[in-house]
Amino acid sequence: MNQPIRKHDADLLWRDREDVAVLTFNLNGETFAIEATVVQEILDLLPETRVPGAKTYLSGVINFRGKVIPLADIRLAxxxxxxxxxxxxxxxxxxxxxxxxxCLVGIRTDKVYEVTSLAQSSSEPPPSVGMRWRADFIECLVKRNGEFIIIPNLKKIFSVDASPSSSGMLFSG
Structure with a gap:
């Protein structure tokens, strides 16, 4: 039984476009992509300050152009x-x-690849069974050159309801 892409999430990503520009990157050998329009900058690693009691994947902050912003390791999510x-x-x-x-957020990656274009016609919803990750953390999968690129649902990952112990802030524990 094929499950359609969640209409709300698909609309947010594709917005009635056939293609979307994305920045691709690597996490633990998997290729991920985020919409290029939300990317502010790509940085070398910076000194990080740990925040006690924070969510495991948002355990620190960095100084970005004089602003303190959360640093996420979405691998952990x-x-x-x-x-x-x-x-x-x-x-x-x-x-x-x-x-x-x-909100500005830094996302730690293993490697940044390129800005490229992905076609909506090559996208699929995450399977409802057999996934090793939370399906609601994945916007969609896009097949390119025989491999899948994972489009994470960053809004869901960073939302206050992403964990049962959330209290309304990015750094809730």
């Missing part, structure tokens, strides 16, 4: 193991609307 920093590791700074407020 997906249940992957934390990775060691390498010479290729980068931080992607994105601007998201979290609970109706614009």
């Amino acid at each position: 997906f249940g992957m193991e934390a990775g060691e920093a390498t010479i290729d590791s980068r931080i992607i700074v994105v601007q998201l609307d979290v609970e109706g407020e614009p």
Whole structure:
């Protein structure tokens, strides 16, 4: 039984377009992509300050152009193991609307690849069974060159209802 792409999520990503520009990156050997229009900057790794009691995947902050912003390791949100920093590791700074407020967030990656275009016609919803990750954290999968690119649902990952112990803030524990 094929499950259609969640209409609300598909509309947010594709917005009646056939193609969308994305930035592709690597996490634990998997290729992910986020819409290029939300990317503010790509940074080398910066010193991080830990925040006690924060969600495991939002455990620190960095200084970005004089502003303190949360640093996320979305690997942990997906249940992957934390990775060691390498010479290729980068931080992607994105601007998201979290609970109706614009918010800058840094996302730690293993490697940033390229800005490319993905076709809506190649997208599929995440399967409802057999996934090793939370399906609601995945906007869709896009098949390209025989491989799948994972489009994470960043708004869901960073929303206050993403974990049962949320209290209304990005850094709730």
